[in-house]
Amino acid sequence: MTDETNHTDTSIAGLSRRKLLGGLGAIGVASAGAGLGTTAFFSDEESFQDNTLTAGEFDLKMDYRMTYRGGHGRLAELQANYPDATFVDEDMEPTDEDTGVYLLDQVPGLENYPGAGDWVRGANGIFDPESEEGEGFRREELIDAGDLEEALIRIGDVKPGDYGEVTFSTHLYDNPGYMWIGGALTANDQNGYTGPEEVALEEMGITVDDPDGEGQLADAIEAKIWYDDNCDNIHQESGGEDGGNVDVMLSIDTSGSMGGGSGSRMENAKAAALTFLDNLGSDDRVGLVTFDSAGQLRQGLTSDHSLVAAFLQPGPAGITSGGFTMMDAGVDLAADELTANDRGVDQAIILLGDGQPNRSARPGSNHTQNAIQAAQDAKNAGITVITVGLGVTGFAQNTLIQMASGSNGTTLYYDSPTGNDLDDIYSQIAAVVLTGEAVIVEGTLREVMDALAEGIPLDANLSEEERTCFTNSVTRCFGFEWELPTTVGNEVQTDSVEFAIGFAAEQCRHNDGEANPYAGA
Incomplete structure (x- = not known):
């Protein structure tokens, strides 16, 4: 890499930029059954391209933990998509009891890190490849989101009151970098109507003459993304007891x-x-x-x-x-x-x-x-x-x-x-x-994805006035949560949504962090 070139120029940005782009998933593909039950299948639809690394001087990888609060008796069903899924207790530790809360998946794998505490140690720690010492994850254990073969979130039969969360921790290697988070709502489908759904939509004043049109699920789901500064899968809204x-x-x-x-x-x-x-x-x-x-x-x-x-x-x-x-x-x-x-x-x-x-x-x-x-x-x-x-x-x-x-x-x-x-x-x-941990964006799933569409710059140190680069030696965690509120009724039956969330990074060296890689994507 040379000092003479302006590395914000898109023609050579690939030399200093690494995009991590992975679809988190899609909620929905409901059965034709009646009642409040909305089914959900989270499937990946890649919304951004250019997932290649053209120079070895810069690399961004991640690990993640994903939990789901979906009620009792769902483990066997969930294991169809997540073979290693398990119940977890209030401390997110694996348990044999049917708690209705599930640890679905994590990278590095559950086999290597069976306990939640072990995962956090790995995410927060540093592994020294030269001395082979340290509690941190090894580079080869981590993943590029663009290399995910399928969406992270793949859950069936989501009902009002269900909640899910993914904590990502990002790892920059070789050089510090500016980081962004981006995303898109890639599908929001009606998928036909059930009888109870038609009744509910008509009561809301919504016509039921477009079974192939947009559904209501993206506007019903509530979502939030935040700096998960202690990597615990929970948003700390304020410091101190009761703020x-x-x-x-x-x-x-x-x-x-x-x-x-x-x-x-x-x-x-x-x-x-x-x-x-x-x-x-x-x-x-x-x-x-x-x-x-x-x-x-x-x-x-x-x-x-x-x-x-x-x-x-x-x-x-x-x-x-x-x-x-x-x-x-x-x-x-x-x-x-x-x-x-x-x-x-x-x-x-x-x-x-x-x-x-x-x-x-x-x-x-x-x-x-x-x-x-x-x-x-x-x-x-x-x-x-x-x-x-x-x-x-x-x-x-x-x-x-x-x-x-x-x-x-x-x-x-x-x-x-x-x-x-x-x-x-x-x-x-x-x-x-x-x-308290800072919120990056929150609202309905549609609102969150609309905000992410142009990319949101991330900051390594929110206490400083100037935007700070992310160091290549400290792991950072980000949380994403979604919830289908209990107030939602039959109007979301059969609906499905698909969305993608990704991270992008650019070397701090030779760059000022002003060239948003998601702008105009």
Whole structure:
């Protein structure tokens, strides 16, 4: 690739762009039966082309998990389309009980990652192909959406009240990139009429003289796409309990391995924590703990965020590194501060570490287990523990994963291989505990697809004013959900809809992110 060429020019855009284009599916092909039942078959109809990679310098792949809430007794029927489908419990973990909630499919496969928690670890973690270490997915395990042989969503007999969700996580390889999401409603068919359907349509003032025309299903289904910042298949609409305030303790590793000077892990960690403070509301409280050869409460919980910011200034004006890694103290001091000053709001510890614990404040010499137990004690006290691994692999990474809170099949662990992407990671964490996960588009299925038709630019860091490139070292998750409301009646019988959703990416290098690859597609 050359520096002289304008890579937004469509004639050579293929050199720097990778489109991931996969149809999510189609709802509908109903039986002729009466009643409220609408059947659904989700089938793929590719709506975009040019799915080729012309240069090896840039690649975008994905994994996904897909769940469906469709009522009891459906497993055998669903397994006709999804042989490995299984029941899942309220935490999205496989269960033998008929819960009416199903884990339909995931990539990498269910055989390799049988548990929801394992899937999230893989999605959030980083696998190092050189050392063969790390909890992340391997590149060869992932998929190009354009390579899907059939639609992801293929479900029969969908009824009012049914709900489905797909969480995609995207992986950029080789270079950072700008990303877009696009889509289209490719079919919305009436497929004839049943008697009850005719009655319902006539009561709505809709003529029934066009059995081959448009149906009503695309306008009946409600849909949403959002930044699923904790990859848990659920949209967190606001931070804090019932959208209220939160108390957060930052716990930062200041051991010698964090280094010093411009570009060091220490400086990156301080800069990202400062950005996090900017997301706090005026009534949110924050405090700071550091840990090296000992733990130290630098600042107790306060609504004066500048008091914490004073410790996060660049260079020796802020906290500096040196010593060992007493991680259990980093948790216990933060938990003690939260517990002693509990005001009945959500509480969280955000712990950043760059290595394995090698000192303990707790009794005994099993430093790793002491850190894990300290985190467990905090979780038992109702505190959410979020961990960030800075350049860690192997045992150190596993320790931080075990320390992190988990719910609904997710693990609140975030992996930062270099530290250069900490701003983006802290922005994701802010969405989980403070602001809520941002919606990309929502409305009826028709409205959502109309909005996607021209492509919507995605942003790696919503807390920044300027659009930010997605790094090639951090996984990002996006959620898509659909629901057929219980208020829908016989007017959607026999109807079917088909739609496609895809991701596109363009290298940040030589590009400004202004050339929308979906515009005019």
